[in-house]
Every structure is written in structure tokens, then in C-alpha cells.
Amino acid sequence: xxxxxxxxxxxxxxxxxxxxxxxxxxxxxxxxxxxxxxxxxxxxxxxxxxxxxxxxxxxxxxxxxxxxxxxxxxxxxx
Amino acid sequence: xxxxxxxxxxxxxxxxxxxxxxxxxxxxxxxxxxxxxxxxxxxxxxxxxxxxxxxxxxxxxxxxxxxxxxxxxxxxxxxxxxxxxxxxxxxxxxxxxxxxxxxxxxxxxxxxxxxxxxxxxxxxxxxxxxxxxxxxxxxxxxxxxxxxxxxxxxxxxxxxxxxxxxxxxxxxxxxxxxxxxxxxxxxxxxxxxxxxxxxxxxxxxxxxxxxxxxxxxxxxxxxxxxxxxxxxxxxxxxxxxxxxxxxxxxxxxxxxxxxxxxxxxxxxxxxxxxxxxxxxxxxxxxxxxxxxxxxxxxxxxxxxxxxxxxxxxxxxxxxxxxxxxxxxxxxxxxxxxxxxxxxxxxxxxxxxxxxxxxxxxxxxxxxxxxxxxxxxxxxxxxxxxxxxxxxxxxxxxxxxxxxxxxxxxxxxxxxxxxxxxxxxxxxxxxxxxxxxxxxxxxxxxxxxxxxxxxxxxxxxxxxxxxx
Numbered sequence: 001x002x003x004x005x006x007x008x009x010x011x012x013x014x015x016x017x018x019x020x021x022x023x024x025x026x027x028x029x030x031x032x033x034x035x036x037x038x039x040x041x042x043x044x045x046x047x048x049x050x051x052x053x054x055x056x057x058x059x060x061x062x063x064x065x066x067x068x069x070x071x072x073x074x075x076x077x078x
Numbered sequence: 079x080x081x082x083x084x085x086x087x088x089x090x091x092x093x094x095x096x097x098x099x100x101x102x103x104x105x106x107x108x109x110x111x112x113x114x115x116x117x118x119x120x121x122x123x124x125x126x127x128x129x130x131x132x133x134x135x136x137x138x139x140x141x142x143x144x145x146x147x148x149x150x151x152x153x154x155x156x157x158x159x160x161x162x163x164x165x166x167x168x169x170x171x172x173x174x175x176x177x178x179x180x181x182x183x184x185x186x187x188x189x190x191x192x193x194x195x196x197x198x199x200x201x202x203x204x205x206x207x208x209x210x211x212x213x214x215x216x217x218x219x220x221x222x223x224x225x226x227x228x229x230x231x232x233x234x235x236x237x238x239x240x241x242x243x244x245x246x247x248x249x250x251x252x253x254x255x256x257x258x259x260x261x262x263x264x265x266x267x268x269x270x271x272x273x274x275x276x277x278x279x280x281x282x283x284x285x286x287x288x289x290x291x292x293x294x295x296x297x298x299x300x301x302x303x304x305x306x307x308x309x310x311x312x313x314x315x316x317x318x319x320x321x322x323x324x325x326x327x328x329x330x331x332x333x334x335x336x337x338x339x340x341x342x343x344x345x346x347x348x349x350x351x352x353x354x355x356x357x358x359x360x361x362x363x364x365x366x367x368x369x370x371x372x373x374x375x376x377x378x379x380x381x382x383x384x385x386x387x388x389x390x391x392x393x394x395x396x397x398x399x400x401x402x403x404x405x406x407x408x409x410x411x412x413x414x415x416x417x418x419x420x421x422x423x424x425x426x427x428x429x430x431x432x433x434x435x436x437x438x439x440x441x442x443x444x445x446x447x448x449x450x451x452x453x454x455x456x457x458x459x460x461x462x463x464x465x466x467x468x469x470x471x472x473x474x475x476x477x478x479x480x481x482x483x484x485x486x487x488x489x490x491x492x493x494x495x496x497x498x499x500x501x502x503x504x505x506x507x508x509x510x511x512x513x514x515x516x517x518x519x520x521x522x523x524x525x526x527x528x529x530x531x532x533x534x535x536x537x538x539x540x541x542x543x544x545x
Contacts, residue, residue, distance in 0.1 A: 008448050012442050012445065017486070019442075022439065032527075033507055035526060036511055036516070037486070059471075060467065062470035065471055078489040078509070
């Protein structure tokens with residue numbers, strides 16, 4: 001539970017979004033953004049593991065992640 | 079053998095069709111229409127081949143048609159099929175279709191209608207009678223008194239055509255046959271989709287999903303950097319090794335540097351493109367050396383022209399290097415030279431890199447422990463209990479997540495700007511997730527958050543977003 005206590009550094013996420021968008025982020029919006037990021041990671045790792053299993057690798061390889069990245073990002077284009 | 083006419087035959091009255099010549103039937107049919115009598119010149123109206131035209135011309139109600147004619151389309155089709163199998167009375171008329179062409183029908187019609195007809199005189203030949211000249215009239219009166227506009231001529235003055243040919247439109251030129259391109263002709267657009275695809279992989283994430291291939295249409299730097307694009311797969315595949323060896327330089331540092339090259343050349347920059355090629359890929363040692371050789375050769379030629387004979391090789395070697403290095407260093411170290419300031423890096427290769435966003439704000443990276451934890455968590459759910467995330471995989475995932483944040487942030491900024499706000503709000507993120515099809519009528523944000531987020535964050539979220 002101690003690991004779950006701090007899931008992510010909230011300030012960092014806020015700063016990332018702020019830097020990219022040049023807008024301030026409201027107080028708790030970063031939670032939702034991180035939730036979205038978790039969904040993205042879920043999808044990315046799912047696709048990557050499917051792909052790497054198809055190609056017969058044991059673990060998720062970097063190349064499968066790279067190949068899946070673009071598709072997943074497109075899926076997450078709002 | 080003769081295929082029965084699909085539409086025409088059953089429409090004609092079944093008994094009289096065989097005996098009367100086809101020209102006659104057409105004429106009798108047409109003569110019922112007074113309009114056609116008056117204007118015998120428009121053949122398109124005479125050859126009514128459509129069934130509706132036939133029906134209107136022959137004025138047959140379906141009941142008054144001949145007894146043999148089928149009343150339903152099924153019956154018609156059955157008749158046709160039977161006729162196709164057993165030729166029957168059509169057997170001997172295999173040439174009948176060829177004899178009764180449209181032209182024959184028309185000629186028969188012409189003979190019947192106008193046995194003694196003259197060639198049509200074209201209307202503009204007649205000169206209008208000169209009006210009696212009157213002084214001092216009202217313009218309006220004159221306009222009122224003008225004769226009616228004469229009807230437009232509907233025929234072509236064939237007789238006059240030889241006269242008009244001389245003054246007429248010039249002869250059409252024969253089409254030019256295809257020519258081979260000049261090699262130096264830059265205006266020709268070469269196929270470059272393949273290199274564009276490669277480039278897109280290396281480009282920095284300027285709205286990853288949004289860029290299209292055609293957006294860079296017409297900028298010639300793409301063509302010029304083709305050689306560089308050809309060198310790129312080696313870089314891409316070797317990315318794993320570099321990522322391993324240069325841990326501090328990882329997560330797209332080099333790729334974005336390469337991407338910067340492509341972007342920056344959209345701006346007018348004082349650097350010559352030959353030197354720029356060297357600058358753009360400071361990491362690609364092979365390309366740099368090759369280009370340096372080229373420049374050295376060029377310099378050698380220059381020096382040979384200048385006539386300096388003594389120890390040309392050493393001098394040119396040093397000269398070429400001097401020529402090469404300074405702009406490269408200055409360009410990479412002073413971001414002011416590099417055009418629009420899009421995605422620069424404060425690049426001092428030794429230090430830990432801090433990327434700049436497109437707005438010039440330094441972007442921190444998400445700590446890799448967090449990324450790794452998430453990746454492990456979601457990879458484990460699929461593969462099994464033992465999920466190992468190697469270093470290269472982690473780097474790829476970090477690259478992907480930094481792209482994701484860039485894309486998501488731009489989307490969020492667009493939404494909040496559209497709403498007229500200065501801050502990115504929870505509703506913007508809700509909009510984003512709805513548009514990503516994550517939330518719908520059955521899945522709310524809260525159910526997603528309940529699934530993924532710990533309790534404290536959930537509470538914060540609930541406070542921020544009253545449901």
C-alpha cells in the first residue's frame with residue numbers, strides 16, 4: 001500500500017501539461033490527465049504484448065512497443 | 079440466333095410487327111405527334127428508344143396491346159428466355175437487325191415527310207433591311223420600335239465552313255509526348271512518400287495523429303534531404319544500441335534533434351543547405367564524414383583554381399574541417415540561429431537534457447520509476463505474473479508517453495481555448511476522454527477512476543468534479 005500511496009508526482013504531470021499547452025492547469029485536472037495516461041499505458045502495453053506474443057517473444061520488446069506506439073497514439077487523439 | 083430485343087419487341091403490337099416494315103411503323107407512330115412534323119430536323123427526338131418514349135408515342139394502354147404481349151415483367155422475361163432457347167419465327171431474320179438501322183428509319187422518314195426539300199439556307203446570310211434613318215429620336219422609343227429578336231439558328235452553316243476555316247481557330251497542336259525529366263529540375267515533384275513515412279517516425283511529436291503527409295507538400299527540403307532520409311533506417315534500427323549506451327541521451331533526444339532539422343528548414347535561414355545537412359545530423363557520423371569529404375573535394379577544386387600548388391592536400395584538409403566545424407557548433411549551441419524556436423534543446427551533450435516544448439517551456443520527464451511501474455502493471459495483466467520490462471522497452475515506453483503527453487496537452491489546450499478559458503479544466507479532460515471513446519453512457523469517468531486510481535486521488539477528483 002505504500003507503493004500505491006504515491007502513484008505519481010502530481011507536480012510533474014502538471015508541469016508537463018503546462019509546458020506543452022502553455023496554459024495553466026486547474027487544481028485537480030491533473031488527476032484526470034493521469035487517468036487518461038493510465039488508460040493509454042494500458043492500451044499501449046496490451047497492444048505491445050499482443051504483438052510481441054505474436055512474434056514469439058517472451059517479454060514485451062522495445063520494437064513491438066515502437067511499432068504499436070503510433071497506432072495507439074492515433075487512437076488517443078482527441 | 080437472333081437475340082430478341084429486350085424492350086422493343088413486346089412493346090410493338092404483336093401481330094402486326096412481323097408483316098409491316100419497321101420504317102413504316104415508326105413513321106406511323108411519329109406522325110401522330112404534330113411537333114415532330116413541324117421540326118423534322120432534330121433526330122434525337124425521333125428515335126425514341128426508351129420504353130417510356132415508345133409508350134407515349136404509340137399511345138398504347140397496356141390493356142389495348144396485342145394479345146401475345148406479356149403484361150408483367152416476369153412474363154416478358156419468360157418470353158425472352160423461351161425465344162432465346164427456341165428461335166422460332168425469328169430464325170430467318172438473323173440479318174434483320176442489321177438492315178433496320180436508325181439511319182434507315184430516318185431516311186424513310188425523310189422521304190415520307192419531305193419528298194422535295196431544299197437545303198436549308200442559314201439565317202445570318204439574309205441581311206437585315208436597313209432601317210430608315212431618323213434623326214433625333216428617343217432612345218427608348220427606338221428600343222421599343224426595334225423588331226423582335228430573330229430566332230436563333232438551329233443548324234450549322236456547313237456551306238460556309240470553308241470560308242471560316244481560314245480565319246477560324248488555329249489547328250490543334252498534337253499532344254506532346256512524354257519527356258524524361260532533367261535531373262536538376264527541382265520543380266518536378268519526385269515521389270517521396272516512403273521517405274516521408276520514415277521521417278514521420280523521427281519527427282518530434284507535433285500532434286502525432288494530426289499530421290498528414292500532404293502537409294509538407296511543396297517544400298523542397300524534403301527532396302534535398304532524401305539522402306539523409308535514406309540513411310535514416312540505420313539510425314532507427316540502431317536506436318536501441320544508442321539508447322543503451324547513452325542512457326543520459328535517451329528518450330528521443332536524438333530523434334527529436336533530427337526532427338528539428340526537418341522543421342527548421344521551413345523557415346528562411348541564412349545557412350546554406352549543404353552545410354545544414356551536416357548540422358542537422360550531428361550524431362550521424364557516417365553522413366558527416368561523407369559530406370566533409372565532399373566539401374573537401376570542393377575546396378580542393380577551388381584551391382586548384384586559385385593556383386596554390388604547394389601542399390594542397392594538407393591545406394585543404396585543414397581548411398575543410400575549419401569550414402565545417404564552426405557553423406555546426408554555433409548552430410547547435412545558439413538556438414537563436416535556428417529559426418522559429420520550435421522544440422529546441424539546450425543541447426550540451428554532456429549534461430542531462432531538458433527538452434523544451436514548442437512554447438519554449440522546459441518539459442520535465444515523468445520519472446521512469448512511475449512509467450516502469452505502470453508498464454509492469456499493465457504488461458503483467460496480459461502476459462502472466464512475471465513481466466520483465468527491459469531497459470530498451472522502458473525507453474520506448476517513455477518516448478511514447480512523452481508523445482502522449484504532448485498530444486494530449488495540445489488537445490486540452492485546444493478545448494480550453496475553444497471554451498474561452500485560460501486554464502485547462504476538468505471538463506476539458508472529460509471532453510478529451512469522451513472523444514477518445516473512453517467514457518460513454520455506460521462508462522463514466524468515475525468508474526474509470528475507481529478502477530485505476532487510488533483512493534486519495536479519487537476523493538480529490540470527486541471534490542473537483544461534482545457528478
